[in-house]
Amino acid sequence: MASSRSDSRSGSRSDSRSDFAALLRAWRDRLSPADAGFTVTDGRRAPGLRREELAQLAGLSVDYVLRLEQRRAKNPSAQVAGALARALQLSRAERDQLYRSAGLLPPQDGTVSTHVPAGIQRLAARLGDVPIGVFTADWTLVWWNTMWSALLGDAAVVPATERNLARALFGNGAAHAAMLPVRSEKGQGAFEASIVADLKDAASRYPADVQLDRLVRELREISGAFAHLWATETAAAQHTTDRKTIRHPEIGDILLDCDVLIVPGADLRMVTYTAAAGGSDAGKLDLLRVTGGRTAPAPP
Numbered sequence: 660m661a662s663s664r665s666d667s668r669s670g671s672r673s674d675s676r677s678d679f680a681a682l683l684r685a686w687r688d689r690l691s692p693a694d695a696g697f698t699v700t701d702g703r704r705a706p707g708l709r710r711e712e713l714a715q716l717a718g719l720s721v722d723y724v725l726r727l728e729q730r731r732a733k734n735p736s737a738q739v740a741g742a743l744a745r746a747l748q749l750s751r752a753e754r755d756q757l758y759r760s761a762g763l764l765p766p767q768d769g770t771v772s773t774h775v776p777a778g779i780q781r782l783a784a785r786l787g788d789v790p791i792g793v794f795t796a797d798w799t800l801v802w803w804n805t806m807w808s809a810l811l812g813d814a815a816v817v818p819a820t821e822r823n824l825a826r827a828l829f830g831n832g833a834a835h836a837a838m839l840p841v842r843s844e845k846g847q848g849a850f851e852a853s854i855v856a857d858l859k860d861a862a863s864r865y866p867a868d869v870q871l872d873r874l875v876r877e878l879r880e881i882s883g884a885f886a887h888l889w890a891t892e893t894a895a896a897q898h899t900t901d902r903k904t905i906r907h908p909e910i911g912d913i914l915l916d917c918d919v920l921i922v923p924g925a926d927l928r929m930v931t932y933t934a935a936a937g938g939s940d941a942g943k944l945d946l947l948r949v950t951g952g953r954t955a956p957a958p959p
Contacts, residue, residue: 678760686747716746719816735850748777760950770868790932796861798824809952829882853896855888860895
């Protein structure tokens with residue numbers, strides 16, 4: 660009997676991996692490259708995304724995506740499933756199906772959602788000349804375009820658990836180390852206070868979110884500034900246009916308008932950086948579009 664139950668569980672895991680691989684391939688073939696922000700050329704054979712494009716969007720290696728589709732990679736994590744669901748622009752029902760096929764419990768109601776609706780991704784992809792990052796209610800970065808990487812650094816090199824603005828501001832890990840010097844015209848103190856107020860608001864609306872609770876506890880322990888703001892800030896600030904000077908390692912200081920756009924019904928924040936046409940800062944953004952943030956030749 661024990662052997663029979665063991666065989667049954669083994670077969671279930673095999674079927675699950677088969678379903679996950681099949682779904683991954685089918686949804687990759689379904690997604691238009693143009694909707695994902697890629698340029699479509701006449702010589703393109705694949706009707707949907709290439710594996711390397713999916714890997715780029717999800718922040719994974721091409722080899723790992725290949726192993727997932729060939730059923731050679733086992734037990735993808737919730738972070739991987741979530742990244743793939745966003746990259747493939749899945750609906751909530753499809754996202755939950757992908758999670759279950761990986762043997763994972765889908766994200767539950769009452770926790771901070773990391774789902775980025777397909778329409779928001781298509782809109783952001785069509786604004787490819789503008790640096791855009793999409794953040795959740797707890798200021799975790801879940802989607803960004805190539806111009807965002809060119810301006811602020813590639814978030815894919817930062818572990819997924821560290822891609823949080825509060826961690827960048829108050830933490831001592833990879834997010835903090837990767838953050839470029841940014842100066843706000845409203846003052847750094849006001850900016851930091853607004854982020855903490857947003858976190859307090861998110862914590863009040865998502866009291867069952869374990870990751871949010873862990874984030875707050877960790878930052879209160881390691882940052883006196885965060886602990887003070889957490890104890891004193893009482894209301895989430897209304898975000899308006901700010902002007903920020905970003906010290907880019909290759910092109911120097913660049914002054915940009917920063918806007919935070921709220922996505923109704925999705926509890927997301929879309930952050931954009933723009934410059935008035937014709938000025939020197941607009942010229943620096945143009946340079947970033949051409950070079951991808953590197954003015955020196957890439958190493959061989």
